Amino acid sequence: MKEQTDEIIMAMVAQGNLDLLKVLFKRHHLHVYNFLYKMCRDRMLSEDVTQEVFYNIMRYRASYKNGKFVSWMFTIARNCLKKHLKKNQMDHEDLDDVSYRLTVNEAPKEDYTHLQKALDKLNPSDKELLVLNRFQEIKYAELAHIVGSTEGAVKTKVSRALKKLKAIYFENL
Structure with a gap:
């Protein structure tokens, strides 16, 4: 079945x-x-x-x-x-x-990696897009539906958010 x-x-x-x-x-x-x-x-x-x-x-x-x-x-x-x-x-x-x-009393059970720290520095809408797209593997069309936008606009926003994340990530290495 x-x-x-x-x-x-x-x-x-x-x-x-x-x-x-x-x-x-x-x-x-x-x-x-x-x-x-x-x-x-x-x-x-x-x-x-x-x-x-x-x-x-x-x-x-x-x-x-x-x-x-x-x-x-x-x-x-x-x-x-x-x-x-x-x-x-x-x-x-x-x-x-x-x-x-x-x-x-709540000590983190997982290491705060450099990537997570960089992700936390993004603005909430960029962070949300990256978490949904990259971590939850939501496709652009579905993501567009979730955030009330077009697929093309979401692709552009995710691309820009990735560039910001990359800049933040490599800023302190």
């Missing part, structure tokens, strides 16, 4: 088969968590927002219109993170400040 696509499973979830949501959760919760963590560098916030994303997928399942599921899911993830930051008196532009916030 062939594995069903995310789109077929989500269509069945949208029709009321909520048990299948666990399949989508198993497939994608780490992708969502990793995206959120790379954007805000806060483990607890990333875990909370990941749960909120899948709750919203269930809650707004009727709004799914048979498009690319991953695009729809990451659009929800972006909106959940923005909503959370705004609710806590932060703008989307303040993501850089959140990136460096670690509590005293």
